Amino acid sequence: MEETPVKVAVRIRPLLPKEILHNQHVCVRVIPNTQQIIIGKDRPFTFDFVFGQNSVQDEVYITCIKPLVSSLIEGYNVTVFAYGQTGSGKTYTLGGGHGVSMAAKEKGIIPRAIQEIFQRITENHITDYTVKVSYIEVYKEELRDLLDLETSSKDMHIREDEKRNTGTVTKNCCLPSVSMFWGVLPSVLHFA
């Protein structure tokens, strides 16, 4: 079968203590040894990767993200996009909590990917790399620069990047545009 450029993973989070307290029940289950989940009694859905309630951060990173970091280092554009309703676990999976005191095993995709990118760059003595980072929140139609909260959303615009065929965020119209990376990996790796 032809390899598709877009892969979709689903992660089921465990019930939160408050949900257990309110006697709520898990309505999604993984069919063992498949990439399928069943919602309710009989609605199956198939994904490229399925992570159940007991899945850990390391597993998600190694399976879905590590190969993308390798592609990134080789010069390809990659994007990781977390999608889900509020409280479904996007922040947990991407970042894995707040603060520097976070346990290593709790770290999510962003800190793991950044660590690996810089490790790979350090190991490579032949190529020069430039790493740029942007961290932008898109809420409804509003953009917010999370690294510079003073920037007015009116000064930020999404523009089409014809070369990359992706959305690009430009700020103040005078800065060089950077490819928007949906808050996951450094936006552009330049090779010199």
Ligand SMILES: Nc1ncnc2c1ncn2[C@@H]1O[C@H](COP(=O)(O)OP(=O)(O)OP(=O)(O)O)[C@@H](O)[C@H]1O
């Ligand atoms: N895999 C998981 N294991 C344990 N706890 C989890 C997991 N995923 C999410 N949680 C917990 O569930 C709660 C909601 O998760 P999170 O804040 O990541 O959701 P979100 O999708 O980012 O929500 P929002 O869109 O509102 O920001 C948090 O308390 C988080 O710690």
